Amino acid sequence: MVIRPLAEIGMPLSEVDTPALLVDLDAFEGNLRRLADAAAAYPVRLRPHAKTHKCPLIALRQIAAGAVGVCCQKVAEAEAMVQGGVRNVLVSNEIVGAGKLLRLAALAQEAWIGVCVDDAANVEQISEAAASLGVTLSVLVEVNVGGNRCGVHPGEAVLQLAQLIAGSPGLRFAGLQAYQGKAQHVREYAKRKEAIDKAVEMLQMTTRLLEKHGLACELISGAGTGTYPFEAASGVFNEVQPGSYIFMDADYGRDLDRNGKPVADFAHSLFVLATVMSHPVKERAALDAGHKALSMDSGYPLVVGKPGVEYVNASDEQGMLSLQGPGCALEIGEKVRLIPGHCDPTVNLHDWFVGYRGERVEALWPIAARGAGF
Amino acid sequence: MVIRPLAEIGMPLSEVDTPALLVDLDAFEGNLRRLADAAAAYPVRLRPHAKTHKCPLIALRQIAAGAVGVCCQKVAEAEAMVQGGVRNVLVSNEIVGAGKLLRLAALAQEAWIGVCVDDAANVEQISEAAASLGVTLSVLVEVNVGGNRCGVHPGEAVLQLAQLIAGSPGLRFAGLQAYQGKAQHVREYAKRKEAIDKAVEMLQMTTRLLEKHGLACELISGAGTGTYPFEAASGVFNEVQPGSYIFMDADYGRDLDRNGKPVADFAHSLFVLATVMSHPVKERAALDAGHKALSMDSGYPLVVGKPGVEYVNASDEQGMLSLQGPGCALEIGEKVRLIPGHCDPTVNLHDWFVGYRGERVEALWPIAARGAGF
Numbered sequence: 052m053v054i055r056p057l058a059e060i061g062m063p064l065s066e067v068d069t070p071a072l073l074v075d076l077d078a079f080e081g082n083l084r085r086l087a088d089a090a091a092a093y094p095v096r097l098r099p100h101a102k103t104h105k106c107p108l109i110a111l112r113q114i115a116a117g118a119v120g121v122c123c124q125k126v127a128e129a130e131a132m133v134q135g136g137v138r139n140v141l142v143s144n145e146i147v148g149a150g151k152l153l154r155l156a157a158l159a160q161e162a163w164i165g166v167c168v169d170d171a172a173n174v175e176q177i178s179e180a181a182a183s184l185g186v187t188l189s190v191l192v193e194v195n196v197g198g199n200r201c202g203v204h205p206g207e208a209v210l211q212l213a214q215l216i217a218g219s220p221g222l223r224f225a226g227l228q229a230y231q232g233k234a235q236h237v238r239e240y241a242k243r244k245e246a247i248d249k250a251v252e253m254l255q256m257t258t259r260l261l262e263k264h265g266l267a268c269e270l271i272s273g274a275g276t277g278t279y280p281f282e283a284a285s286g287v288f289n290e291v292q293p294g295s296y297i298f299m300d301a302d303y304g305r306d307l308d309r310n311g312k313p314v315a316d317f318a319h320s321l322f323v324l325a326t327v328m329s330h331p332v333k334e335r336a337a338l339d340a341g342h343k344a345l346s347m348d349s350g351y352p353l354v355v356g357k358p359g360v361e362y363v364n365a366s367d368e369q370g371m372l373s374l375q376g377p378g379c380a381l382e383i384g385e386k387v388r389l390i391p392g393h394c395d396p397t398v399n400l401h402d403w404f405v406g407y408r409g410e411r412v413e414a415l416w417p418i419a420a421r422g423a424g425f
Numbered sequence: 426m427v428i429r430p431l432a433e434i435g436m437p438l439s440e441v442d443t444p445a446l447l448v449d450l451d452a453f454e455g456n457l458r459r460l461a462d463a464a465a466a467y468p469v470r471l472r473p474h475a476k477t478h479k480c481p482l483i484a485l486r487q488i489a490a491g492a493v494g495v496c497c498q499k500v501a502e503a504e505a506m507v508q509g510g511v512r513n514v515l516v517s518n519e520i521v522g523a524g525k526l527l528r529l530a531a532l533a534q535e536a537w538i539g540v541c542v543d544d545a546a547n548v549e550q551i552s553e554a555a556a557s558l559g560v561t562l563s564v565l566v567e568v569n570v571g572g573n574r575c576g577v578h579p580g581e582a583v584l585q586l587a588q589l590i591a592g593s594p595g596l597r598f599a600g601l602q603a604y605q606g607k608a609q610h611v612r613e614y615a616k617r618k619e620a621i622d623k624a625v626e627m628l629q630m631t632t633r634l635l636e637k638h639g640l641a642c643e644l645i646s647g648a649g650t651g652t653y654p655f656e657a658a659s660g661v662f663n664e665v666q667p668g669s670y671i672f673m674d675a676d677y678g679r680d681l682d683r684n685g686k687p688v689a690d691f692a693h694s695l696f697v698l699a700t701v702m703s704h705p706v707k708e709r710a711a712l713d714a715g716h717k718a719l720s721m722d723s724g725y726p727l728v729v730g731k732p733g734v735e736y737v738n739a740s741d742e743q744g745m746l747s748l749q750g751p752g753c754a755l756e757i758g759e760k761v762r763l764i765p766g767h768c769d770p771t772v773n774l775h776d777w778f779v780g781y782r783g784e785r786v787e788a789l790w791p792i793a794a795r796g797a798g799f
Contacts, residue, residue: 052501052504052505052508052793052794052795052796052797054796054797057799068522068524068525068799069522069799070798070799071799102741102742124741124742125713125742127426130426131426134426144702144742144743145702145703145711146702147700147701147702147713147757147758148442148443148700148758150442151442169703169705170703170704170705170757172757173757193703195705199709200703200711200740200743200745201702201703201705201711201743202703202705203705204705232740326521326522327521328518328519328520328521328575329519329543329544329567329574329575329576330544331543331544331569331575331576331577331578335573337519337574337575339499339521339798340798342720342722342767342769342770343769343770343773343798344798346716346720347722348716348721348722348739365722366574366606367476367498367769367770368476368498368499368518368798369498369518369574369575371574383521383544383546383547384521384522393716395716395717395741396716396717396741399717399774400773400774400796400798401796402796419426420426421426421796422426422428422774422775422776422795423426423428424444424713424714424717424718424742424774425431425442425443425444425445
């Protein structure tokens with residue numbers, strides 16, 4: 052079934068059908084500028100993560116604002132980006148399997164394509180795919196800098212993979228991928244910084260070793276919305292990869308700055324618009340947005356502008372609201388804006404962004420890479 | 426972007442691209458028969474919930490196995506079902522807004538369509554929509570039987586709405602919707618039964634009141650996979666609405682039977698096939714299936730057939746495995762089957778079911794109502 056947009060350009064926000072994924076364009080553009088300005092103050096390039104928005108139109112705006120290109124996690128996301136006009140895509144993830152690697156290599160006929168590795172046999176597979184299509188893929192070694200997901204240990208293991216890449220047909224050794232995923236949601240500022248300081252030390256040691264063996268790192272890429280100022284100021288990273296900054300979410304809103312206050316670098320620009328569809332008793336109402344309109348992996352969404360109203364429970368297609376305190380009232384049919392707990396997987400549940408300015412719909416952007424997880 | 430299926434008919438399972446949503450057809454058909462047989466032993470009709478599978482082809486198989494029709498939660502789901510050939514759809518949920526109600530009424534030109542209400546003004550809106558298209562909608566009063574989501578209190582409030590429906594142009598009072606959502610995952614058998622016993626008492630009182638006022642309930646519908654035998658045996662319910670039974674999931678697998686053992690009425694037939702894409706150290710590996718391939722709202726997925734291997738953490742596109750214990754080994758590129766924590770929202774992340782028998786792909790079913798949440 053083809054999913055149509057739930058709004059029309061020019062429509063007042065109040066008429067948008069629900070559950071719809073809204074983008075406040077003023078807040079969105081502010082976030083775009085703010086990160087570009089912040090990155091310009093450091094000797095780093097900006098490579099926002101497109102897994103957050105899955106939308107080539109947004110990627111092109113990020114590039115117009117100064118980004119060198121984008122990151123993706125999957126080949127199908129990269130395909131959507133290249134099809135949408137993006138000409139510089141780093142797959143900041145390992146890609147395994149001959150079929151996927153051929154698709155990745157085919158993209159290098161159209162664009163600069165980078166990919167990460169943490170395994171020698173995988174390097175050989177990537178080389179085969181690139182060589183068979185006569186293209187060059189840029190390959191980064193992923194380094195585990197404390198996140199304990201993918202990536203090899205800093206030091207000798209990186210050198211071995213880098214040498215293997217440098218000697219493989221169809222491949223260019225392009226540098227290091229070093230994302231400290233665990234640090235992004237460490238709430239306390241000093242502890243977040245400490246995690247990145249440790250990552251930087253590991254990378255310094257590793258790049259010295261590589262240089263000793265004549266291997267230069269064109270890219271040392273990493274960082275997310277929670278830590279990018281640390282990586283940007285490190286003198287080691289030369290690219291930062293924040294994704295969520297463009298939208299923000301309830302979870303990132305809980306990170307604290309150096310004064311112990313919630314980080315306020317970026318504004319919430321992403322909302323799920325929902326309708327009150329049941330209100331059987333004064334203290335309880337149901338919205339038409341549950342697990343299939345909002346990803347709850349980082350907690351329930353926040354209700355905007357309704358003091359005393361809280362999203363307290365979800366089923367597949369319903370969100371239960373608790374109404375507590377004086378003056379707290381809702382009506383059936385009323386529309387409510389929600390700040391998602393976690394922006395990336397929430398975006399992946401929708402097919403369209405409905406962009407609005409003030410109270411008027413101004414843009415309908417297809418989420419071209421929705422479901423593009425393969 | 427159009428999402429193609431990740432398999433071809435006849436392909437060995439080992440060649441299916443990942444992450445793919447698999448259906449074990451033997452287990453699936455067993456579940457289909459088992460519920461049909463169980464329902465046949467009671468004086469109840471079977472109306473499986475289609476929000477679980479969102480696939481008209483599966484709905485038609487359920488109907489061929491004896492179901493009277495299906496349930497949906499959203500108008501767009503009902504549209505997908507009717508477009509796919511289903512001719513009896515109960516929207517077991519409140520539908521609010523003139524646009525959505527006109528779409529619902531339009532479906533009644535093609536099929537028997539029921540909808541639930543728990544508000545008088547909503548009854549008037551539904552009546553307007555039905556009357557304006559010259560169709561008849563069957564309307565059920567939703568009763569809160571302890572789930573504390575939607576629905577009015579049992580008794581007088583139900584009577585008032587039923588009388589309003591019965592007197593409204595374009596509407597037929599069709600009966601009661603009484604789903605005890607909270608009871609489905611009460612682990613202990615006796616407590617699950619107790620919750621439904623209470624629901625049954627409330628309904629008995631309510632139907633007596635309705636009968637006294639000359640209102641008969643053609644449908645008294647409710648129940649889920651966790652409680653349906655209780656509703657079926659109650660003598661009050663005449664329809665049951667299990668959905669998850671067709672697939673099962675890790676969460677339902679934790680419900681206990683009367684002997685304190687995991688309920689084993691139905692087999693796991695739904696899996697996410699994932700590939701090991703990183704294995705940097707012996708005790709840790711990463712799969713290519715995270716939050717965007719599996720809904721984690723009811724916990725992490727279970728790993729099939731790999732003792733000592735546990736899915737312990739997820740990011741957007743990665744699932745981290747812990748490997749503990751002797752003989753526990755994986756290889757990069759190896760494929761692993763996962764039992765989702767919660768089947769319904771996991772299905773909604775995918776575009777195709779890949780049906781297999783033994784080790785061979787036998788069916789590709791589009792998930793037509795994927796994303797149909799409006």
